[in-house]
Amino acid sequence: MHPHTPRIGIIGSGAIGGFYGLMLARAGFDVHFLLRSEYEVVREQGVTVESAVHGNLQIKVQAYASAADMPPCDWLLVGAKATSNDQLAPLIVQAAAPGAKVVLLQNGLGVEEQLRPALRSDMHLLGGLCFICVNRQAPGVVRHQALGAVNLGYHSGPASDGGAALVNEGVGLFRAAGIDSQAMPDLAQARWQKLVWNVPYNGLSVLLGASTTPLMADSHARALIQALMAEVVQGAAACGHVLPEGYAEHLFQVTERMPDYWPSMYHDHVHKRPLELQAIYAEPLAQARAAGCRLPRMEMLYQALAFIDRGAQPR
Amino acid sequence: MHPHTPRIGIIGSGAIGGFYGLMLARAGFDVHFLLRSEYEVVREQGVTVESAVHGNLQIKVQAYASAADMPPCDWLLVGAKATSNDQLAPLIVQAAAPGAKVVLLQNGLGVEEQLRPALRSDMHLLGGLCFICVNRQAPGVVRHQALGAVNLGYHSGPASDGGAALVNEGVGLFRAAGIDSQAMPDLAQARWQKLVWNVPYNGLSVLLGASTTPLMADSHARALIQALMAEVVQGAAACGHVLPEGYAEHLFQVTERMPDYWPSMYHDHVHKRPLELQAIYAEPLAQARAAGCRLPRMEMLYQALAFIDRGAQPR
Numbered sequence: 001m002h003p004h005t006p007r008i009g010i011i012g013s014g015a016i017g018g019f020y021g022l023m024l025a026r027a028g029f030d031v032h033f034l035l036r037s038e039y040e041v042v043r044e045q046g047v048t049v050e051s052a053v054h055g056n057l058q059i060k061v062q063a064y065a066s067a068a069d070m071p072p073c074d075w076l077l078v079g080a081k082a083t084s085n086d087q088l089a090p091l092i093v094q095a096a097a098p099g100a101k102v103v104l105l106q107n108g109l110g111v112e113e114q115l116r117p118a119l120r121s122d123m124h125l126l127g128g129l130c131f132i133c134v135n136r137q138a139p140g141v142v143r144h145q146a147l148g149a150v151n152l153g154y155h156s157g158p159a160s161d162g163g164a165a166l167v168n169e170g171v172g173l174f175r176a177a178g179i180d181s182q183a184m185p186d187l188a189q190a191r192w193q194k195l196v197w198n199v200p201y202n203g204l205s206v207l208l209g210a211s212t213t214p215l216m217a218d219s220h221a222r223a224l225i226q227a228l229m230a231e232v233v234q235g236a237a238a239c240g241h242v243l244p245e246g247y248a249e250h251l252f253q254v255t256e257r258m259p260d261y262w263p264s265m266y267h268d269h270v271h272k273r274p275l276e277l278q279a280i281y282a283e284p285l286a287q288a289r290a291a292g293c294r295l296p297r298m299e300m301l302y303q304a305l306a307f308i309d310r311g312a313q314p315r
Numbered sequence: 316m317h318p319h320t321p322r323i324g325i326i327g328s329g330a331i332g333g334f335y336g337l338m339l340a341r342a343g344f345d346v347h348f349l350l351r352s353e354y355e356v357v358r359e360q361g362v363t364v365e366s367a368v369h370g371n372l373q374i375k376v377q378a379y380a381s382a383a384d385m386p387p388c389d390w391l392l393v394g395a396k397a398t399s400n401d402q403l404a405p406l407i408v409q410a411a412a413p414g415a416k417v418v419l420l421q422n423g424l425g426v427e428e429q430l431r432p433a434l435r436s437d438m439h440l441l442g443g444l445c446f447i448c449v450n451r452q453a454p455g456v457v458r459h460q461a462l463g464a465v466n467l468g469y470h471s472g473p474a475s476d477g478g479a480a481l482v483n484e485g486v487g488l489f490r491a492a493g494i495d496s497q498a499m500p501d502l503a504q505a506r507w508q509k510l511v512w513n514v515p516y517n518g519l520s521v522l523l524g525a526s527t528t529p530l531m532a533d534s535h536a537r538a539l540i541q542a543l544m545a546e547v548v549q550g551a552a553a554c555g556h557v558l559p560e561g562y563a564e565h566l567f568q569v570t571e572r573m574p575d576y577w578p579s580m581y582h583d584h585v586h587k588r589p590l591e592l593q594a595i596y597a598e599p600l601a602q603a604r605a606a607g608c609r610l611p612r613m614e615m616l617y618q619a620l621a622f623i624d625r626g627a628q629p630r
Binding site: 204207208210214215218220221223224227296297299300301302303304306307308310311 | 519522523525529530533535536538539542611612614615616617618619621622623625626
């Protein structure tokens, strides 16, 4: 191992952590996986990615059941659900080398703000937005259907240049692993942009029990998706983030070309895990409302999902 | 049978036709049931109503498998789904005495307008709005949970007084059978009023797979129901029907006091019958839009239900 190779910790197994962790390890980076339920399987069998893009990949990895056993990491990639950030915070801090960079590979708004108070002041916090179709097939096994880019933006920490150098360093890591990556000068805007996809497709997959292909084949669902996208664009603008012209239409067309895909919220619903409603719906709605903007369809989708989520959780 | 007793035909079995037909027959009226799938059972066993209000009732009835076998009826009560009016129109005409009164005991807008061209010019057409919790338990067996009123309004026909006398006659029939009934001077307004209940509860029962009690117990669902009700009130006003002050809140509270109830659209969904989306959603949305009024939540509910309905139907 090259002495200056950064040490990368993957916090939270599952599809996102498994895919990017494997790609980085495969490129020769020193990657360490902190696992919970999948620890035994991954220690024995490593991580497997069944990729429609890269073929079938399987590698042995350095796996840990406890953050206390991990060496101090320079980069920590958090691919777990945003709903578990509170629980993960102490583990992230424990695994962090001085001046570590923590990257939240999560959707929605407010995730960095929620985690930041739990981190040390020497730690940097970044957000990462993943444009990828992956899901967890089995313990230690990830199915990768399409895409793969990770765009990074700096949130907070002791960087003197607004984090630009660190963001570029992170972009370089992903690119060195063969992953498309861009630096995002405005993380808040980038998070709103990603919501243009997440708000309609994640929520409707749960509400209508439908993946992308049947949704895109139905004229009523298409009109609903476009109306929801337009509301997100409107909410972003109200909050000061004017999204690029035609961005919603672009994502709509990208989805039309994608293989049939079940968004992560559908998998959470089927497995009775809590839905990421706070970050993807409640926080954006609250920010838009604070800016004087009501988004009735998105609000309705949130209310319907909150009802469903409550029914799925122990009361 | 008294010679001046009107002869009443019940077109379409099911919960509404079964309940009101039985109540009228039980009161001594000359009632004739036109049945399809339930004909054999009803001919053998009569009609049964298991009522939380009136106790268990069972009577032998005059049942027919074909409209050609029925005697000409003075009143024809149509309790079938609005989605089957096209098919029923010729049977209604066949069973109608000269100057017959046809009462559509159906929800939504546009149902009379759709049927009217198929009727003879000597026939009167009325609308009836049922405030009742009933559902079909088994062939020939209706479960009655609560309420029961039928409010009548005149739609069209050769009446010289705007139909007021005929409406009062109809109200008298129901009252003579122990059923609460009111004359409605403005049928269109009454239909909008009824939508204040049907739009939220029918649609959400399908979309969220939930009956009234769990919906009314959840804060997000309550807010959504109230927002949908407010949109219907707004749509009615845009179309020239200013509903009574506090009407939506009244229906909300009535529902809170009702026994747990699965609206009819839920039963249609479960049994893979077509949903009454045209009358309850599409037509009101179109009328509101023509009046310059957009109802985004109701539109979203319609789009979601249309997607679900399409999936349930053979393509």
